[in-house]
Amino acid sequence: LREHEEFTKVKNIATIELGRYEIETWYFSPFPPEYNDAPKLFFCEFCLNFMKRKEQLQRHMKKCDLKHPPGDEIYRSGTLSMFEVDGKKNKVYGQNLCYLAKLFLDHKTLYYDVDLFLFYILCECDDRGCHMVGYFSKEKHSEESYNLACILTLPPYQRKGYGKFLIAFSYELSKKEGKVGTPERPLSDLGLLSYRGYWTRVLLEILKKHKGNISIKELSDMTAIKSEDILSTLQSLELIQYRKGQHVICADPKVLDRHLKAAGRGGLEVDVSKLIWTPYK
């Protein structure tokens, strides 16, 4: 299915049930035709299989033996866990996740070729299992230095800092790879807001510590944020001057403090010591 076709399609599934939540959907998602007449779809919150009737889900839950996403747990801190799922090894899970995610992503093309992606599933865990909060996908090999393809926080969990956590996590993976990264374009409005917020906070904190005596290249090496994204962020904060053909950072401490205050909450931190991961080969 091509992008422009998705644009013109009207929303098909109005509501989904996932774990203990009933969630209103936002956009069209290309479920197989036999699901398109269902007003509501019932998802198994662990394997993400979906069904048209509640009784089917109840029967499924009796025999589904998953209590967390498939794949490897690569991070655990308190009740938060992150699982890495290889789309090639868990094709059905990857496809189910894409169907689910598209319900909340407007402009993204759905990837049937889940083989080429890794999925990072963020969960809140309790004695009933690990409940998906959100995720991001990442190409195994990106020519364009993308370190994130799609990002989603499920609506019941939005505005609690999980988006920033997922973004921070994607940059921690890039640091471990020794590469800079950038999210795939286009970004949605909410995606841009979240990225701008993350970039602003991370860069301002370093600028403050170094009293502005640092280059864009050095900032990029420290953060794995691509130079272009650093430049556009600092430009939007009016911290860049163009002198003798060069971009120079002008970081007046008072201006930095004012921007830092406006940047709001830092959110949930990624504790790198709890990340056990080696880059995909």
Ligand code: ACO
């Ligand atoms: N209104 C205003 N600002 C918002 C809103 C909103 N509804 N949602 C997020 N923001 C901004 C705020 O600045 C917020 O920081 P603050 O709460 O400290 O002010 C910041 O974004 C991030 O907030 P988080 O709580 O960390 O992010 P959240 O968990 O809500 O997830 C996300 C953000 C992933 C973009 C979520 O809104 C979402 O899933 N949206 C639908 C899917 C989508 O658009 N994904 C991005 C597509 S682009 C891509 O995939 C590359």
Ligand code: ZN
């Ligand atoms: Zn299941």
